Amino acid sequence: MKFENVLDDINGFGRFQIMIIVISFIGRFTLPCHFMLSNFIAAVPAHYCDISSLDDRDAFRNLSQAERLVVSIPVQEDGTPDSCLMFAEPQYQLLLNSSNTTALPTVPCQNGWVYDNTTFKSTLTSQWDLVCDGRGKNKATATIFFLGVMFGAMTFGSLSDKYGRRIMLLVSYVSALLFAVASAFSTSYLMFAALRFFTGFCITGIIIVSTVLSVEWVDIKHRKLVGVIDSLSWTFGNTIFAAIAYFVTDWRWLIVSVTSPLILAIITWRWMPESARWLIANGKLEQAQLYLKKCAKMNRTEDLVHTLKTETLSTIVVTEKRDRPYSYLDLIRTPKMRKLMLRTGAVWFCVAITFYGISFNITGFGLNIYLTQFTYAVVELPAKISVYYLLDKIGRRSTEVGALLLAGICLGINVVVPKDMPVARTVVAIIGKGFSSASFATIVLYSSELYPTVIRQNGMGYNSFMARFGVAVAPLILLLEEVWKDLPQVVLCSTAILGAIVARTLSETRNRCLPETIEDIEKPW
Numbered sequence: 330m331k332f333e334n335v336l337d338d339i340n341g342f343g344r345f346q347i348m349i350i351v352i353s354f355i356g357r358f359t360l361p362c363h364f365m366l367s368n369f370i371a372a373v374p375a376h377y378c379d380i381s382s383l384d385d386r387d388a389f390r391n392l393s394q395a396e397r398l399v400v401s402i403p404v405q406e407d408g409t410p411d412s413c414l415m416f417a418e419p420q421y422q423l424l425l426n427s428s429n430t431t432a433l434p435t436v437p438c439q440n441g442w443v444y445d446n447t448t449f450k451s452t453l454t455s456q457w458d459l460v461c462d463g464r465g466k467n468k469a470t471a472t473i474f475f476l477g478v479m480f481g482a483m484t485f486g487s488l489s490d491k492y493g494r495r496i497m498l499l500v501s502y503v504s505a506l507l508f509a510v511a512s513a514f515s516t517s518y519l520m521f522a523a524l525r526f527f528t529g530f531c532i533t534g535i536i537i538v539s540t541v542l543s544v545e546w547v548d549i550k551h552r553k554l555v556g557v558i559d560s561l562s563w564t565f566g567n568t569i570f571a572a573i574a575y576f577v578t579d580w581r582w583l584i585v586s587v588t589s590p591l592i593l594a595i596i597t598w599r600w601m602p603e604s605a606r607w608l609i610a611n612g613k614l615e616q617a618q619l620y621l622k623k624c625a626k627m628n629r630t631e632d633l634v635h636t637l638k639t640e641t642l643s644t645i646v647v648t649e650k651r652d653r654p655y656s657y658l659d660l661i662r663t664p665k666m667r668k669l670m671l672r673t674g675a676v677w678f679c680v681a682i683t684f685y686g687i688s689f690n691i692t693g694f695g696l697n698i699y700l701t702q703f704t705y706a707v708v709e710l711p712a713k714i715s716v717y718y719l720l721d722k723i724g725r726r727s728t729e730v731g732a733l734l735l736a737g738i739c740l741g742i743n744v745v746v747p748k749d750m751p752v753a754r755t756v757v758a759i760i761g762k763g764f765s766s767a768s769f770a771t772i773v774l775y776s777s778e779l780y781p782t783v784i785r786q787n788g789m790g791y792n793s794f795m796a797r798f799g800v801a802v803a804p805l806i807l808l809l810e811e812v813w814k815d816l817p818q819v820v821l822c823s824t825a826i827l828g829a830i831v832a833r834t835l836s837e838t839r840n841r842c843l844p845e846t847i848e849d850i851e852k853p854w
Contacts, residue, residue, distance in 0.1 A: 340628035353543050354558070364478075400421050482791075744818045
């Protein structure tokens with residue numbers, strides 16, 4: 330007997346499943362906000378050297394602010410004051426003749442910087458002067474967060490398979506809330522960096538646990554809907570984030586604002602059920618029976634409750650020991666599991682590099698940072714809606730392969746489009762981002778269907794690790810433009826095509842029951 334047969338009896342997509350999706354949506358809202366947070370809290374406002382220490386000089390004190398800047402700070406090619414240098418001594422002759430300043434002696438800023446607070450009231454940059462020689466720390470902010478996400482994915486994936494989905498979801502909610510809020514009140518950059526790492530470490534549990542929990546509670550024909558809704562929560566959060574960031578321009582309060590939905594997620598967690606699949610796979614039949622009866626009652630199929638006997642449930646998993654713990658080692662113990670792990674990991678890595686590589690490299694909008702953030706989010710919507718229809722029409726594998734190929738084609742087109750056609754290049758890049766977004770939406774659902782219940786969270790944790798590794802690599806690929814201007818596009822194009830080739834070797838999961846045990850994977854189809 331299959332678990333899908335039990336779900337069919339009690340309605341595999343009723344009010345009970347909708348409740349799970351809504352609760353998951355609340356918690357997942359904060360994820361894209363934190364993933365894109367560095368775009369705003371680590372933004373670099375216009376800045377120049379603080380020259381207020383010269384105010385005690387009579388000649389300097391009598392000058393207007395514009396004149397003070399002229400005699401104290403060199404001018405860049407675009408006519409703005411230099412960001413990192415000042416004259417060793419005020420050059421009063423420049424008020425009469427400012428033709429040549431390159432030969433004048435300069436020194437690094439001696440007393441800090443003055444920042445333009447027109448767009449941002451406060452950022453990490455202005456808080457701890459992360460500019461000029463300190464700009465490396467600024468760029469490291471996002472990397473530190475994603476390193477936390479990367480290692481957190483492995484940890485929560487393993488713990489969720491060992492202790493259950495429900496409890497680890499709560500642990501992720503609470504720990505992410507505490508670390509994120511604590512980071513907002515950091516008193517030093519090192520303190521912030523450490524807390525930001527642990528925020529990423531804890532918040533990633535929400536991604537992999539809620540996705541798997543949702544998929545494990547719905548029937549076959551509605552799995553694609555759940556996968557797309559989970560993906561749309563990311564798009565929704567990204568879109569709303571642009572508005573939140575527009576009104577909250579202080580970095581500390583912005584962190585608090587985007588983290589606050591986790592309070593509601595913690596409150597609603599009490600109604601989140603444990604995965605009955607996981608309970609059955611681990612021999613906890615009475616608990617599974619309890620949740621299945623709740624599902625039947627909520628879905629108004631109580632007349633079929635009599636079929637939910639522990640003896641019936643015990644027949645679902647009979648081929649493997651249910652009392653032994655599973656770990657990441659189970660991903661490599663058997664031949665087909667090893668192949669599955671290597672293939673899905675490679676696809677996740679390629680998908681992440683393609684998606685974030687395009688996201689970090691789209692330029693030429695001519696919009697401010699808030700409109701850019703909004704545009705990046707909105708472009709994902711039609712792509713993900715298309716995925717909903719394609720997953721059943723052409724299947725998971727074809728959708729994934731097609732999305733990656735088309736993303737690669739767009740990247741290839743931009744290699745040959747002339748540089749003096751920025752509008753055309755931007756349009757092609759946006760289309761490519763849409764296809765890469767579709768590939769991301771597909772692979773999350775696809776992978777959760779490929780792995781067996783007993784190690785599904787381990788598998789998703791490993792895949793998420795590979796994706797975050799791809800995120801870390803993406804910015805490094807963009808640095809290759811120093812070698813050849815189009816080299817990043819060529820590498821991203823090749824990566825997308827490689828991902829499509831590997832995805833083509835995966836098994837199709839459309840209209841198939843979820844595998845429950847490792848033995849289900851190893852036996853021939």
